[in-house]
Amino acid sequence: MRLAIPLAITFVAGMIMILQFFVPATQSMGESLQEWYMIVASFAIFLGSVNLLYVHTHRIRFKGRNWKYSPVTIIGFAAMIITGLVFGIEQGKPFDYMFTQMMVPMGATMFSLLAFFVASAAFRAFRASNWRATLLLISAFVVMLGRVPIGAMIWGRIPLISEWIMQVPNLAGQRAVMIGAAMGMVATSLRMIFGIERSYLGGAD
């Protein structure tokens, strides 16, 4: 029963979502399912918040690895929720101030660190070890120069060659990946709808 009910729900929901494209009578059922999805997805945010608090209180209680960072997380979480609920989230309110003056620069800082790691990793790993790697290296140089103004200053055709690399070899590769992934998605979806693929049930056989 524990297996049959989830499989039946998956089959019915999956078939309704497919049939709504072909059978007008099932369209309203498909729309209802979409609304249910949005409600369930909203609830997942609440569950995520509860889980975040649980994980960090648990870590503090049992002095887990790097537990000293957990109070910072909980205080930040509480500060954002309390200021948002008490004062509102409109522009000029404390919530908005904390978002623009703390969240934004900290988030941007984290992403900016990538530049340093990319430089270090490229220095250590980007080797012209064979002709294929050399081709990749040359392409990377052309695209890197073509994406910045200094490339056009060195030679006016570099941006054009860079754009050609993006629009021809890159596009061909990306399209192959995209079509392959889409075919895989269709196959996996059908396997799930018909109960062949069951790993999403948490390993039940």
Added chain:
Amino acid sequence: MSTFIEKLGNIDRRVIFVVMALAVIIPLAVRLSLPIPIDEGPSKDMYDAVDALPPGSTVLLSFDYDPSTMPELQPMAIALVQQLMTKDIKIVSLALWPMGVSLGNEALSYVSDSLGREEYVDWVNLGYKTGGGVLIVRMGSDIKSVFPEDYNGVPVDDIPVMDQINILGDFDMIISLSAGDPGIPAWVMMAGDRYDISIGGGCTAVSAPQFYPYLGTGQMVGLLGGLKGAADYETMVRIGVDDPPAGTATPGMAAQSVAHLVIMLFIVLGNISYLANKKRKGGVK
């Protein structure tokens, strides 16, 4: 000499970090300025597509990013909003990412204030709703049931800019500024392909290559890729405008130019050392 070249491959990563930091900081500090050439390409296509919209059109602008990608995407947002508002095109905005709402509001308010536009008459921010692709599909049949109120809690029925907007098909164009999923692919697949609406977009430099297939098939009318896309757009939007607001992407391109040269220099040094070591060991044939 050969020992020095061989040791080049073992430069301490802290040295690389310091050189990289200087490569970014110095051009910004001395306000190094480089000309931004505007060539035919996805940025120009995007500008032309927006420019071709008649005044009074309505565009849906989706802010699908968060603060981590703001340095690349926020300048695009400001330049796009500036072009749309200058052309008297109405903007309905929303976010598929929770933190995109505030960033979108910031861009819209900033440009709206500088151009004397009015919230609810010229633009509205509907806020964030979870659901990604499913949300887009629901908006295809009824936007007001999905967003009964805007970001500030004002009923959408009372908002003038929403008067003629009931379904996604009522928009003249959809533009997604996207840092991941949900973002551009969801808008292309769920809105562009299903409801035959023009889709434009902006994304981070690292994710731009994956959207080129959509440009090749005409599923997207244009694409702004990374800081270069933002700088291209800033430059195009500024043409013919008196006293345009200062953008952040154009000055950033000088820093990015130097940073790219530094990365390339390190790659060359690493390869010289690698080849020297290989030759010493008799590996080069």
